[in-house]
Amino acid sequence: MDIHRLPMLRDNYTFLLHDFSSNIAAVVDPAEAQSVLHCLSHLKSELVAILNTHHHGDHVGGNAQLLSQFPNAVVYGGADDRGRIPGQQVFLQEGDRLSFAGRQAEVFFVPGHTRAHIAYYFPPNTPEAAGELFCGDTLFAGGCGRLFEGTPSQMLNSLAKLRSLPDNTRVWCAHEYTLKNLQFALTVDGQNPDLQQRIEQVKKMRSQSEATIPSELGVEKLTNPFLRWDQPALQLITKSQDAVKTFARLRGMKDQF
Ligand code: ZN
Ligand code: FE
Numbered sequence: 001m002d003i004h005r006l007p008m009l010r011d012n013y014t015f016l017l018h019d020f021s022s023n024i025a026a027v028v029d030p031a032e033a034q035s036v037l038h039c040l041s042h043l044k045s046e047l048v049a050i051l052n053t054h055h056h057g058d059h060v061g062g063n064a065q066l067l068s069q070f071p072n073a074v075v076y077g078g079a080d081d082r083g084r085i086p087g088q089q090v091f092l093q094e095g096d097r098l099s100f101a102g103r104q105a106e107v108f109f110v111p112g113h114t115r116a117h118i119a120y121y122f123p124p125n126t127p128e129a130a131g132e133l134f135c136g137d138t139l140f141a142g143g144c145g146r147l148f149e150g151t152p153s154q155m156l157n158s159l160a161k162l163r164s165l166p167d168n169t170r171v172w173c174a175h176e177y178t179l180k181n182l183q184f185a186l187t188v189d190g191q192n193p194d195l196q197q198r199i200e201q202v203k204k205m206r207s208q209s210e211a212t213i214p215s216e217l218g219v220e221k222l223t224n225p226f227l228r229w230d231q232p233a234l235q236l237i238t239k240s241q242d243a244v245k246t247f248a249r250l251r252g253m254k255d256q257f
Contacts, residue, residue, distance in 0.1 A: 053136025112155025167218030
């Protein structure tokens, strides 16, 4: 399975999963259809699935047009997004599985950004390979999504689920927000040497217009403040040792940043 990263709109990424042997493709969160169609025609590949993480326009905006070109494509989304995702046919819950090109993805229910948000995780298919996590607007490189429809405790639970995946998991999040996220991270976890190192790397990449996605979950665990609610430095700055309060205060500080 090949993963193509397609930049869209201002700072969105849509991901196209392509299988060589069967020449079929699936797309994660098509913000718009045009560049997906372009990539498909370049690969001479057939779109068989649209995997949506949540209902926001910058994640489902391409559904209708893609369906008009590929009427047999199956549209997947969270069970609680019923009525909010154009063309949705499959209503997924925590622990559900779906298959694409001989690989199985596991579904995590990760509410917080929205009340129905889900993530798709393809576990490694060989011992040396990395798993692939498509987490929409839940976990970002260096940050996490805003809480539009969920509570801090829901989002904390969702992020804890993702944090429990192996360190080498590749994190395919839906926006290029990394530099801004790390600039905030530095204000709350400035003594963290891994963070200091990462922000230098990311600055360099962005100055060359390089994408910072996918990131590696192990790096997120070391540098992303929203996965570090149990670290003393973050407990100190939020004046709390309660995980939910620490997380909520961090999220509040980021909202003001
Ligand atoms: Zn969103
Ligand atoms: Fe988004």
